[in-house]
Amino acid sequence: MPTKTKTVTASGAENAASLSKEEVLRYSRHLIMPEVGMEGQLKLKQAKVMCIGAGGLGAPLGLYLAAAGVGRIGLIDFDAVDFTNLQRQVLFGTSDVGQPKISAAADRLRNLNPEIQIDTFEAHLTSENALDILKDYDIVVDGTDNFPTRYLVNDACVLLGKPNVYGSIFRFEGQVTVFGYPGGPCYRCLYPEPPPPGLVPSCAEGGVLGVLPGIVGTIQACETLKLIIGKGEPLIGRLLLFDALGMKFRELKLRKNPECPVCGEHRTITKLIDYAEFCGIRGEEAPSTVTNIPEMTPTELKTRLDRGDDLFILDVREPHEYQICNLQGHLIPLGELSRRVHELDSSREIVAHCRSGKRSAEAVDFLRKAGFRKVWNLKGGILAWSDDVDPSVPKY
Amino acid sequence: MAVKVIIPTPLRAYAGKQESIEVQAATVGEALSGLTSKFGDLKKHLFTDEGKLRSFVNVYVNDEDIRYLQKDQTQVREGDTISIVPSIAGGS
Numbered sequence: 001m002p003t004k005t006k007t008v009t010a011s012g013a014e015n016a017a018s019l020s021k022e023e024v025l026r027y028s029r030h031l032i033m034p035e036v037g038m039e040g041q042l043k044l045k046q047a048k049v050m051c052i053g054a055g056g057l058g059a060p061l062g063l064y065l066a067a068a069g070v071g072r073i074g075l076i077d078f079d080a081v082d083f084t085n086l087q088r089q090v091l092f093g094t095s096d097v098g099q100p101k102i103s104a105a106a107d108r109l110r111n112l113n114p115e116i117q118i119d120t121f122e123a124h125l126t127s128e129n130a131l132d133i134l135k136d137y138d139i140v141v142d143g144t145d146n147f148p149t150r151y152l153v154n155d156a157c158v159l160l161g162k163p164n165v166y167g168s169i170f171r172f173e174g175q176v177t178v179f180g181y182p183g184g185p186c187y188r189c190l191y192p193e194p195p196p197p198g199l200v201p202s203c204a205e206g207g208v209l210g211v212l213p214g215i216v217g218t219i220q221a222c223e224t225l226k227l228i229i230g231k232g233e234p235l236i237g238r239l240l241l242f243d244a245l246g247m248k249f250r251e252l253k254l255r256k257n258p259e260c261p262v263c264g265e266h267r268t269i270t271k272l273i274d275y276a277e278f279c280g281i282r283g284e285e286a287p288s289t290v291t292n293i294p295e296m297t298p299t300e301l302k303t304r305l306d307r308g309d310d311l312f313i314l315d316v317r318e319p320h321e322y323q324i325c326n327l328q329g330h331l332i333p334l335g336e337l338s339r340r341v342h343e344l345d346s347s348r349e350i351v352a353h354c355r356s357g358k359r360s361a362e363a364v365d366f367l368r369k370a371g372f373r374k375v376w377n378l379k380g381g382i383l384a385w386s387d388d389v390d391p392s393v394p395k396y
Numbered sequence: 397m398a399v400k401v402i403i404p405t406p407l408r409a410y411a412g413k414q415e416s417i418e419v420q421a422a423t424v425g426e427a428l429s430g431l432t433s434k435f436g437d438l439k440k441h442l443f444t445d446e447g448k449l450r451s452f453v454n455v456y457v458n459d460e461d462i463r464y465l466q467k468d469q470t471q472v473r474e475g476d477t478i479s480i481v482p483s484i485a486g487g488s
Binding site: 053055056057058085089142143144145146147150167168169170171172173175190191192193194195206208213239241243246250251252253254255257335 | 404405410415452454456459461483484
């Protein structure tokens with residue numbers, strides 16, 4: 001009698017208690033390692049992990065979790081792939097530009113590993129849908145890019161009792177830890193409140209070294225796999241800081257705050273709240289915090305310049321941005337404006353601009369408070385100038 | 397006591413673009429006020445108008461959070477490292 005061999009199905013998830021012949025081959029480098037072995041690989045196969053955000057962190061995370069054989073991976077993102085993503089979001093290729101990230105990511109991961117299940121949510125994670133979406137998963141991995149969603153993910157994980165593998169990046173620096181593990185600290189224990197809008201620039205404003213999310217997202221993937229197989233020392237109660245320029249890793253102690261409003265002894269947050277309000281902003285893209293700023297559209301500016309009007313163009317971006325493109329304005333970065341204000345002549349008409357109009361709105365606000373009366377903000381910045389006046393000016 | 401204060405990326409623009417700065421101080425409070433008197437622009441990023449450390453900025457002496465030590469009264473010793481660690485949210 002020939003021994004009975006297991007039926008090989010297209011989806012390995014159908015039989016979570018064993019591995020097919022194809023899966024044994026695929027995962028053989030795990031299986032021959034005692035720390036993972038058959039036991040660990042079956043844990044991976046049975047695991048359900050939710051990845052919040054399919055961006056810089058989500059890309060390496062999704063790839064490594066799928067490759068490792070995590071049986072069910074959830075992805076949530078609302079964005080479409082654009083050209084500026086390709087410098088770091090290695091899930092996507094040039095032909096994906098314009099496609100929803102979720103479908104492009106799912107195609108890539110299914111191609112990488114057809115044995116696993118990919119759940120896709122083309123949506124914003126909100127206070128209304130978060131608990132419902134996250135409840136079906138064992139572990140949540142936070143790869144979002146804004147404070148409201150980070151507090152939302154934290155609170156939802158604490159309320160659901162699920163570990164939250166946290167990673168965040170800025171320019172060439174990263175932070176990684178595991179929040180929400182029973183008995184361990186949460187994000188609010190570390191940072192009770194977010195910074196006010198505008199104080200900390202986003203990746204879109206501040207830039208990011210392309211490989212940085214690759215490193216940080218890969219560490220998140222590593223922590224996730226360790227939590228699943230129950231091996232090693234996870235980053236619970238430890239905050240890992242990474243500095244890519246100095247190529248230094250440092251570790252700080254992270255304690256559970258007994259006063260924490262969501263996981264402490266006297267909880268004041270027992271359900272999800274309005275996180276945009278909590279973070280002091282309306283929606284994702286915080287509009288400039290200054291209002292009632294006199295504005296000039298790019299078309300108006302062009303008309304007036306062509307007419308020969310005496311306008312002083314003030315560029316408040318950084319010198320490296322000036323090198324990308326400029327309107328031949330006088331460069332004073334916003335951060336230096338207060339001590340270089342003497343370079344400006346308040347009797348002349350001044351039009352301030354930056355990339356998108358946000359920083360220059362602050363500059364105009366500052367100059368008006370300093371007594372300048374004839375000062376305008378170029379509406380939409382150099383991006384709008386490129387759209388409405390001179391398409392040869394590159395957008396970045 | 398000479399202590400090293402590590403400046404995080406987001407705040408380097410306000411601290412003469414330096415990664416770390418050495419100051420003379422006996423407590424964390426002294427070290428931070430020494431820092432902000434040298435770099436005035438740092439002050440509003442670290443402290444509220446009432447002079448309280450902002451709640452999205454944590455300060456560590458070596459690997460310990462000063463909130464669980466004696467806060468700004470925490471003593472520092474020669475060669476200690478003070479880290480300023482603000483929250484960052486980037487991920488895309």
